Amino acid sequence: MSGGYKKPAFPFYVLGFLLLFGLTLGRWICGWLCPFGWVQDLVYRIPFFKKLRTFRFERYFRWLKYAVLAVLVIGLPLLSAFKGVLVPWFCKVLCPSGTLFGGIPLVAANAALRNQIGFLFWWKVGVLSALLLLSLLVSRPFCRYLCPLGAIYGLFNRIALVHLSYENETCVDCGKCVSVCPMGIDPKKQFDSAECIRCGRCARACPTDALTVRFGLRKRAESHKKSTI
Numbered sequence: 735m736s737g738g739y740k741k742p743a744f745p746f747y748v749l750g751f752l753l754l755f756g757l758t759l760g761r762w763i764c765g766w767l768c769p770f771g772w773v774q775d776l777v778y779r780i781p782f783f784k785k786l787r788t789f790r791f792e793r794y795f796r797w798l799k800y801a802v803l804a805v806l807v808i809g810l811p812l813l814s815a816f817k818g819v820l821v822p823w824f825c826k827v828l829c830p831s832g833t834l835f836g837g838i839p840l841v842a843a844n845a846a847l848r849n850q851i852g853f854l855f856w857w858k859v860g861v862l863s864a865l866l867l868l869s870l871l872v873s874r875p876f877c878r879y880l881c882p883l884g885a886i887y888g889l890f891n892r893i894a895l896v897h898l899s900y901e902n903e904t905c906v907d908c909g910k911c912v913s914v915c916p917m918g919i920d921p922k923k924q925f926d927s928a929e930c931i932r933c934g935r936c937a938r939a940c941p942t943d944a945l946t947v948r949f950g951l952r953k954r955a956e957s958h959k960k961s962t963i
């Protein structure tokens with residue numbers, strides 16, 4: 735075998751963790767553990783800007799995160815791995831969390847790094863700024879439209895142990911749950927949606943406890959209405 739080339743290892747442990755967290759928590763992770771989700775929530779709370787719960791054709795933008803997953807997380811890194819170097823394209827060109835919590839503090843603290851910054855750094859600062867500006871108007875735009883991890887965990891939402899339970903016998907159709915949902919969905923109809931981050935705000939707002947976030951196997955009766963996203 736020739737000298738320097740080492741075939742990149744298949745990331746079994748990463749897939750194992752994704753499977754474990756996906757099956758147990760689903761997108762609860764987005765609602766409760768993601769630091770960039772928290773930053774977006776903070777920015778969205780800034781008043782003076784007209785808030786948009788959703789907008790025309792918004793549902794098509796939500797598909798973008800699956801394209802990001804397919805192209806930047808799977809496709810391009812696999813192509814680069816065949817050439818012997820695994821390039822994390824998503825982190826390299828898009829991840830705003832990496833820019834905010836890693837790139838900017840590192841560059842601020844290290845003069846040598848400051849002398850080396852180029853187009854890619856400013857591109858990522860631009861992506862971060864655009865998302866923070868958008869967060870003034872739309873709640874959690876990165877989670878809704880671009881996050882590939884959210885896309886993966888969302889696929890588990892229908893089977894994950896953490897789930898949102900809805901009982902239509904108790905619902906009085908007051909609409910309070912819809913008005914507080916940070917993901918712009920209708921909790922009554924989309925409680926099993928891949929978009930739900932299990933934040934529990936709808937359950938806390940519900941005056942009749944028709945909605946509850948639960949941990950465990952689902953009762954058959956909990957799934958009597960179909961999700962639409």
Ligand code: SF4
Pocket residue numbers: 898914915916917918919920921924925929930931932933934935936937
């Ligand atoms: S449906 Fe409820 S739990 Fe899910 S994101 Fe909306 S408010 Fe949070």
Ligand code: SF4
Pocket residue numbers: 904905906907908909910911912922936939940941942943944945
């Ligand atoms: S807040 Fe509760 S009672 Fe009101 S519409 Fe939502 S689920 Fe029904």
